[in-house]
Amino acid sequence: MPKQKTDDLIQLIRSLTRAEKRHFRLFVRRNQSSDEILFLQLFDVMDRHKEYDEALILRKLPAIKKSQLSNLKAHLYKQLLTSLRLLNKNYNEDIQIRETIDYARVLYNKGLYRQSLDILDKAKARALKFKFSSQALEIVEFEKLIEGQYITRSIEGRAEELTESSIHLNRVNEQTHLFSNLALQLYSLYIKVGYVRNEKDHFFVKEFFQSHLPAVGYDDLEFWGKVYFCQSYVWLYHMTHDFRMSYRYAQKWVDLFDDNQDMITLNLPLYLKGVHNLLGSLFNAMYYDRFVDVLSELESLPERFPVKQEKNTEGLYLLFRYVHSIERHYLEGTFTEGLSLVPEIIELIESDEYNWDHHRELIFYYRIACLYFGSGDNSKAIDYLNLIINQRNPDYREDIQAFARILNLIAHFELGNAQLVEYQVKSVYRFLAKNKDLQEVQREIFRFLRKTPKMRASELRKEFIRLKEKLVKLESDPFQRRPFLYLDIISWLESKIEDRNVQDIIREKFLQRQKVAR
Secondary structure (H helix, E strand, O other): OOHHHHHHHHHHHHHOOHHHHHHHHHHHOOOOOHHHOHHHHHHHHHHHOOOOOHHHHHHHOOOOOHHHHHHHHHHHHHHHHHHHHHHHHHHOHHHHHHHHHHHHHHHHHOOOHHHHHHHHHHHHHHHHHOOOHHHHHHHHHHHHHHHHHOOOOOOOOHHHHHHHHHHHHHHHHHHHHHHHHHHHHHHHHHHHHOOOOOHHHHHHHHHHHHHHOOOOOHHHOOHHHHHHHHHHHHHHHHHOOOHHHHHHHHHHHHHHHHOOHHHHHHOHHHHHHHHHHHHHHHHHHOOHHHHHHHHHHHHOHHHHOOHHHOHHHHHHHHHHHHHHHHHHHHHHOOHHHHHHHHHHHHHHHHHOOOOOOHHHHHHHHHHHHHHHHHHOOHHHHHHHHHHHHOOOOOOOOHHHHHHHHHHHHHHHHHOOOHHHHHHHHHHHHHHHHHOOOOOHHHHHHHHHHHHHHHOOHHHHHHHHHHHHHHHHHHHOOOOOOHHHHHOOHHHHHHHHHHOOOHHHHHHHHHHHHHHHHO
8 A cells, every 4th residue: 555545544544533433343343253354453553553653563463464454454444434434424415315326226237227216216306405416417317317228117298307307407517517616716816826916916817707707697596506606706806805895795605505504504614614705804894893793603603503513514613713713803903812812723733633734724823923913922923924934835825925024024123133134124025026926015114124223213213104104005005905904014103103012003993993883
């Protein structure tokens, strides 16, 4: 068994819960004694030891020859998946439908065509009820095969009925695939570069969207087509900084599920993703009251739906809950209070319990760094920024890579590391120029950081005021707004001008906005 496959087997075993391990042992022993089953003995040894040690396995299990081990591991992997499928089928409607189709195939192979059609008819009704249109189409095509080859129970109009169903489901699937493809392509683009940086980027994203947008109206789509329609527009408006429109389509996405409660239980990950994007749009648009309401709904989700039933769903729930809990502290200016979340997040990242990808970890490191920066602990902020900056050959989220370096410069400036700032300004400038990420906001910050190390303390306040005036003007430019989404640089400048904590400045602004809103 190749090393990658062995690693996959180890990872699968590590992911098993106590209930899943117990079920696997019962599943294996259902027909024979465990003493006779080599792959179960292999499982027990691998389960007891954290690291894979082939020499130890061969010593503990003398009945296994080294030449057998590769095939035995492959067989163990397959048996584990079979056991997990049986254990989880009651929680997954699509697995149950797939199993029913398999039963129909067995009956068909035995020549029991009427029984096969009976089972397929029930499976199709369930597939249509829960909007599994791809499976419904597969069932219709199977029915056509049987009806077209054998004299069964065919009645008048049966051919027309199956033909119309096939045409309809083909159209539904095609439309859904067109919008799901567009949503995925836009998401991939966002992961690569983040928000648009200038008019050229804006034109490119809009042109890309329009050239790939299917010529199908929202009202002509079925459920999944509408979900991916909304998802596509969420990504378009999110990337182009139009957060009000992003909010509108994220809300439509969530409403589709809220109006079809059965679909939430069956598709919790996609519902969670919709709520996540809704919260992200509300945060960026600074709709605080609505943000708090939706966050409260997210936090109470485990009381209404089986969030902890599957690892994938539980991992997404925790991921999104932590992301938006941090954002709430950003909005409220309670950075120090938000630091209480950090140990929990880091523990989850280090345990790798939910297999969060490097992109997710990178985002958390940046958000945590901002919490420490906002609370005034610049040294800790630098520690987390270095986890981003020191990554080898990062090929995603160039925007986060860029702003981590800028915030790192500012944190060192706060600590009085003048020589280090002077040295790093040049390397950061080269990094941004290489990635074509230099906007006027960054240029102004660089000019400021180049000059200030050589200035006397009495001159600094005037320089802070000059920089703030320039950045306030740039903030109103839609294509210069991007840097302010990552770092509230203006509040930091105000803190230096007024000789106050940046946290207090942001908190004061928040309270003022709330007072005006009410």
